[in-house]
Amino acid sequence: MINKQPLFRNIARLAGGAILLGLVSIIVATAAGVAQHGEIPGFMTGNLFTEKETPPEEQSSVPVSADMPKPPRAEKVVYLTFDDGPDPAVTPLVLQTLQQHAVPATFFVTGTQVEAHPELLRQIHAAGHAIGNHSYNHRYHELYRSPAAYLAQMERCNALIAAIIGVAPGISRAPGGTTGSFTADFWSSLEQQGFKDIGWNISSGDASSAKATQIAGNVIAQAEKNKFLWRNAIVLMHDGKGHAETAAALPAIIEYFQKQGFEFRAVDHSTPPAW
Ligand SMILES: [Zn+2]
Structure with a gap:
């Protein structure tokens, strides 16, 4: 016909x-x-900072979600991540430095710290940084007893965060890392709940005894040694209690990556695995 x-x-x-x-x-x-x-994965984290640097033809007014096309990643991408906060002595210093350099970061917070300092969580969120779940109490022997115990802590922390800022994270980081703690069951139950665990590939080594020059030196030395990571560098730092030296090291760390031409991103569902 x-x-x-x-x-x-x-x-x-x-x-x-x-x-x-x-x-x-x-x-x-x-x-x-x-x-x-x-929340829509990636929406809460926004891209307030990266969008400014994206050429106009690549910008979109539609919120970014895991299921929609993303703006292309730069050749060199770095994710600055801070665990164990928020802390009243350290987090404001970190936020100030991030603001001064106009770069985004990701904060993997614990439920107990969020309960104690809800105003700091609000500040992190209002500044446009990403917030991830770092368990309720960070106690390994409770967390890693079973996948159910782990998930219960994740849900408890998410509920606290949602009650304060109105959205719950879809990204998480296992306290101490997943290696040696996660069995296949942990991965599958975490995935079932829609969480994406994000590890790291550059460690700042910012134990409370480390000095700022040493912390910045650790990050720069690892980045220089492992240039294959430059496509997706994920830097582990801490803004928990006693980490003032990390805050002091942050300007040098940011300036190093800026000098090398990195794009700074906040973690979301599109972040590739660290390894
Ligand atoms: Zn931790």
Whole structure:
């Protein structure tokens, strides 16, 4: 049978169908994200800082989600991450330095610290940084007893965060790292709950006894030695109690990556695994 419809009408119908399909996928993806965590993965973290540096033709007014195309990653990408906070002595110093250098970071907070300092969590969020879940109490012997025990702590911490800032993280970092603590069951149950665990590949070695020059030196030495990581450098630091030297080391760390031409990103569901 001969199709008598003019060509442009067929094209219009095809385009209409594609737009409709696109809309349906966005709605489904959004609903799934909200159902799991009350947020669209990547939306809470935003890209306030990276968007400023993205060429206009690559910008989009649509919130970034895990299921939608992302702006292309730069050749060199660094994620600055801070665990164990927020802490009233350290976190404000870290936030100040990040603001001065106009770079985003990611804070993996614990539930107990969030309970004690909700205003600091609000400040981190208001400044546009990403917030991740670092368990409720960080006690290894309780956390790693079973996948259920681990998840219970994750959910408890997420509920606290959501009560304060209105959104719950979909990203997490296992206290002490997953190596030696996570069995396959931990990974699968974490994934089922929609969490993405993010490790690190550059350690600042910022134990409380380390001095700022040493901490910055550790980060720079590892980055220089392992240039294969430059595509996805994930730096582990701490803004918990007693880590003032980390805050003091931060300007030198940021300036090193800036000098090398890195793009600074906040962790979200599109962040590749550390290794
Ligand atoms: Zn920790």
